[in-house]
Amino acid sequence: MSATACPAETYRSPKRAAVLDAAGKLFLDNGYAAVSMDAVARQAGVSKATLYAYFTSKEALFAAVVANRCTAMAETLELAAVHDAPLDLALRRLGRHLLDFFLAPQVVTMFRIALGEGTRFPDLARAYYAAGPLAGRDRVTAWMEEEKRRFRLRADADPRLAAEHFISMLRGTVLLRGALGIPPTPSEAELDAAAAAAAEVIRRAYGAESGAEPATR
Amino acid sequence: MSATACPAETYRSPKRAAVLDAAGKLFLDNGYAAVSMDAVARQAGVSKATLYAYFTSKEALFAAVVANRCTAMAETLELAAVHDAPLDLALRRLGRHLLDFFLAPQVVTMFRIALGEGTRFPDLARAYYAAGPLAGRDRVTAWMEEEKRRFRLRADADPRLAAEHFISMLRGTVLLRGALGIPPTPSEAELDAAAAAAAEVIRRAYGAESGAEPATR
DNA sequence: GTCTATATTGGGATAGAC
DNA sequence: GTCTATCCCAATATAGAC
Numbered sequence: 001m002s003a004t005a006c007p008a009e010t011y012r013s014p015k016r017a018a019v020l021d022a023a024g025k026l027f028l029d030n031g032y033a034a035v036s037m038d039a040v041a042r043q044a045g046v047s048k049a050t051l052y053a054y055f056t057s058k059e060a061l062f063a064a065v066v067a068n069r070c071t072a073m074a075e076t077l078e079l080a081a082v083h084d085a086p087l088d089l090a091l092r093r094l095g096r097h098l099l100d101f102f103l104a105p106q107v108v109t110m111f112r113i114a115l116g117e118g119t120r121f122p123d124l125a126r127a128y129y130a131a132g133p134l135a136g137r138d139r140v141t142a143w144m145e146e147e148k149r150r151f152r153l154r155a156d157a158d159p160r161l162a163a164e165h166f167i168s169m170l171r172g173t174v175l176l177r178g179a180l181g182i183p184p185t186p187s188e189a190e191l192d193a194a195a196a197a198a199a200e201v202i203r204r205a206y207g208a209e210s211g212a213e214p215a216t217r
Numbered sequence: 218m219s220a221t222a223c224p225a226e227t228y229r230s231p232k233r234a235a236v237l238d239a240a241g242k243l244f245l246d247n248g249y250a251a252v253s254m255d256a257v258a259r260q261a262g263v264s265k266a267t268l269y270a271y272f273t274s275k276e277a278l279f280a281a282v283v284a285n286r287c288t289a290m291a292e293t294l295e296l297a298a299v300h301d302a303p304l305d306l307a308l309r310r311l312g313r314h315l316l317d318f319f320l321a322p323q324v325v326t327m328f329r330i331a332l333g334e335g336t337r338f339p340d341l342a343r344a345y346y347a348a349g350p351l352a353g354r355d356r357v358t359a360w361m362e363e364e365k366r367r368f369r370l371r372a373d374a375d376p377r378l379a380a381e382h383f384i385s386m387l388r389g390t391v392l393l394r395g396a397l398g399i400p401p402t403p404s405e406a407e408l409d410a411a412a413a414a415a416a417e418v419i420r421r422a423y424g425a426e427s428g429a430e431p432a433t434r
Numbered sequence: 435g436t437c438t439a440t441a442t443t444g445g446g447a448t449a450g451a452c
Numbered sequence: 453g454t455c456t457a458t459c460c461c462a463a464t465a466t467a468g469a470c
Binding site: 036037038048049052057058 | 465
Binding site: 435436437438439440441442443444445446447448449450451452 | 454455458460461462463465470
């Protein structure tokens with residue numbers, strides 16, 4: 001995002017950080033159009049003129065916020081060592097982990113905003129896609145590659161495709177309603193069931209053992 | 218959507234239809250916030266006052282447009298008789314059909330708008346969800362049920378789940394980039410490949426024949 | 435750099451004539 | 453029902469003092 005370029009000296013200013021924080025909170029709560037620069041200034045405890053001293057326009061501020069939050073959230077997604085379990089169980093744990101991540105309010109809102117404003121701000125859409133979904137998919141792909149190295153996926157399985165399919169099934173099952181803000185919020189049991197269902201499909205389609213029921217059931 | 222209630226006599230007025238058409242085009246091209254009531258009036262060839270005579274507010278007009286377009290588009294999705302082919306081939310055809318539908322500009326834009334504005338207009342989000350994704354899923358579920366009735370799905374397969382997983386995999390693979398407006402547009406070959414990949418996963422996970430390669434390959 | 439105060443525009447909604 | 457003309461407010465951006 002080129003708009004975030006900034007003199008190195010003012011970059012770490014506490015006021016700048018305050019503005020970025022305040023703007024992030026407001027944008028992620030209310031969307032782009034609904035937030036005025038007055039509100040940002042008030043929330044940050046600075047004047048509007050100061051705000052414009054750090055960010056040349058509302059759009060530039062928005063872009064900075066998105067870049068900031070995306071990388072911060074991506075670091076939340078820890079896939080660590082969940083390889084030490086039978087494939088089916090490991091997939092279920094990973095799936096549940098991913099689901100919780102997708103449904104986190106900040107992640108949902110970022111998704112909504114990126115889609116809603118993506119047309120008007122192409123830079124924003126690209127930055128979001130690269131820092132968000134693409135980075136996430138790459139991490140799950142790496143996980144699948146490790147599984148394949150352990151001969152737990154079929155020899156002809158495509159790890160990237162397996163990752164995409166797994167993520168997509170997780171997203172689709174519960175996320176659309178969540179992203180649209182349609183109640184009710186899915187229960188723990190529903191989330192577990194969604195993760196288990198997606199895990200079973202992946203195991204059947206990509207797992208090394210032919211098509212039999214898994215040991216962990 | 219309660220806001221569309223209207224005296225029966227004025228409902229079919231040509232001016233009303235002109236307004237609805239113009240507003241639909243503008244909203245779907247530019248999103249909600251970027252379209253002014255002036256622009257709608259100009260595009261429709263009526264005055265603003267006339268516009269307000271038919272729709273009490275910008276929001277009411279928007280809700281009417283969404284309801285209108287959603288049902289119109291849903292009728293586009295014809296799943297007709299694609300049962301007369303081996304499961305794998307039938308799934309590939311159905312998948313490609315669904316992908317084309319999902320990627321149609323109007324469908325993409327409606328998706329984006331519903332997500333972007335869904336928080337501020339909960340009625341809109343619900344109307345979209347019911348008339349769009351939910352209706353679509355139900356139709357694919359019916360298709361899966363028919364396949365199961367023909368013993369082409371496993372006896373313990375859940376048609377609704379199979380439909381959700383199929384749709385989700387199709388959506389995920391290419392749609393996110395499309396919805397974000399990130400080039401390049403996927404090629405015909407990529408779309409075919411995406412449909413084939415999702416079809417194979419479904420066949421392996423839900424198909425009646427154990428896990429063997431299909432006859433049509 | 436930071437503030438207060440203000441210029442300016444754009445757009446949602448309405449009044450009143452016909 | 454339809455138009456023209458207008459009100460009015462909100463919000464982006466800036467001018468000028470300290």
